[in-house]
Amino acid sequence: MSILSASQVQVRPNRSSIARISENTSPDxxxxxxxxxxxxxxxxxxxxxxxxxxxxxxxxxxxxxxxxxxxxxxxxxxxxxxxxxxxxxxxxxxxxxxxxxxxxxxxxxxxxxxxxxxxxxxxxxxxxxxxxxxxxxxxxxxxxxxxxxxxxxxxxxxxxxxxxxxxxxxxxxxxxxxxxxxxxxHAWGNIGDYFTRCDEIAQAEGALTTPLQELYQQVRANDKIRMSVQLQQGPNRIRDGLMPNAMEELAKIGAQFRVGKNDLDWEHGLIESASCAALNAAAAQRKGKAAKLDFFSMHAVTSSIFLSLLARQPWIHNEHKAKLIEWKGRLDIAWYASSGSPPLELQFVTSYQPTLSKDMDWQALYAATVEAHDDGHVAKLVRALYSAESEARGFEERVGQENTMNLPVRGDLWFRVAQMSFDSTTDVPLDEKWLMGTGFDPMWNRIKDAP
Structure with missing residues (x-):
């Protein structure tokens, strides 16, 4: 029996939250x-x-x-x-x-x-x-x-x-x-058959296992996948474009993201998917344009903190943990495809020069994010990036950096992505904070030139 009524919200002081920097809590x-x-x-x-x-x-x-x-x-x-x-x-x-x-x-x-x-x-x-x-x-x-x-x-x-x-x-x-x-x-988004087909391919004899970052590259290199989505399909490009026209091609790629059922396997899968999601959200920039993050790919990062939370629940069997992580990574590449499969160039992240967040550390960025007007997307993204950085650091210390070479975003790049998200959204109207498909040329026409 639950302690609280299932219709009553009562957040309590003795319940710590994820990725907190300060434990000081205002009494109000x-x-x-x-x-x-x-x-x-x-x-x-x-x-x-x-x-x-x-x-x-x-x-x-x-x-x-x-x-x-x-x-x-x-x-x-x-x-x-x-x-x-x-x-x-x-x-x-x-x-x-x-x-x-x-x-x-x-x-x-x-x-x-x-x-x-x-x-x-x-x-x-x-x-x-x-x-x-x-x-x-x-x-x-x-x-x-x-x-x-x-x-x-x-x-x-x-x-x-x-x-x-x-x-x-x-x-x-x-x-x-x-x-x-x-x-x-929730309304149907046409993803169930894709998950099923990925599982079928992954379970076949001789199935491949490929680093997730390489799967993003395979998606971009596949002409049928890239041509299956159109800008005018809006937020329903997976439902109306990708799945009806290129599901088999995408499933052959997505099935290669496979996670073992022991703790080390799924922990690596968690961090790998979060790192690739951060790359997807932040590295699809345009030379000569101000930095903007992809709205759809950003959600692949914000959800990663809860994927990790679920995977760390002792009452969930490892088989289901592995399935959660696999499906999340496979859906991440589908959202990447739906945004036009843009080139992902890490140099845009490594060379990013912060503006509003210049001279901030994580604590200062948290404080600034808390005070900014937003519907919650920026705060969720910043917190998820801090959480992923912390988890990745601990994992690298345990297994050695040589065993984590499939993490494109690592070290201080987690914070750089957080700075990019804060700088590009603060004091910006809600409908202009993000790009709804960074792989489509017309989406960049309304973005100002880089200084």
Missing amino acids: CFPTINELLQDNHDNMNIFFRPIGGHNHTVHAVLTIYAMGGKGEDLKRAFRDNDHQQTQIPPTDPAIVVEMKDTDVFMKHMRDQVHYTNYLKFFEQEIEENGWKEVLQQYLFTSTPVAKAMFVQLFEGLYHPLIHVGFGIEFDQPAIVAEGLAQAAS
Whole structure:
């Protein structure tokens, strides 16, 4: 039985968060954070558009808290997401009861209208069994529901994975319920068959294992993959372009990212995928243009902190940990392809000259990020980069740098990417902070020239 009610948000002082730099916490944080997130849980939909459009309130508020924000910073983070806060739809009690039936549960999946029904359903399941047992049952078993939900965890630019991750990090049953409900109801993005095909190829006799960085290069070199996506397909380029036209070609590449089932294997896989995601987000620049990061690839970094969190849960079997890491890396290259498979040139990161963040260290950058107006994306990215740097450093110390040559972003480059993200987004209108596809020439036309 969970200690907290599955419909009650109560972040507590004795629960430490990931990648904290200072343990000093303002005393006004906890009443504020709980009031804000309870309001969000009770009254706000997790979607603000008919398809996708994610309410980032939980992400923003909890990240700002984890980075040392005070009560006023938490309120600012809440207000900065007001454009994403829409009224939660009413619950249909009859449907909630019927969802105990597997066929009914599956019938309503991938329909955002049913978010509230799934939320109430998972609240009840967690009240009865506890959130760990519910996650086990609905994600990490071989039932049809769990198999479908495992795919849905990666839908919507990793948002269900991120949301469930926040619930685990802060031991909040209500937020775990939100994340599971988001996964169940999230609109279909056409990624399930790709994951299945990757698994089939990877399990065949003589299957290849290739460093993830090389797989990005293979994607770029494949003409059919590059031609399958078009700028006008917008955020649905995976669903409408890549998967209908080049899934087999992409799966042959993605299947080569394979992770063993022992601790050292999956730890290397975690760090490798985070490092390549950081390269993907930051190294797709244009000579002569000011630095900008790719919006879609940025999420591959922000979700990495929760991939690591899940992989370190002792109650999740190593087989499922390896699968989480493999699928995440395989989806990362799909998002890279959806952004036009731009050339990734590390020199853009190594030679980057910081502007607003010049002379900052991690602590100063955290403090500046906490105070900046944003919907939470920048803060999540900065924290994930700091977390990845810390984990990579520890891993390199244990196994030796000669065994970590497949990490393109390493050492102080983690911080350089964080500086680039802060400098390129601070005091910039929300719809101009990121590029929605760094591999497409027209996206760069509105970016100012480099000084």
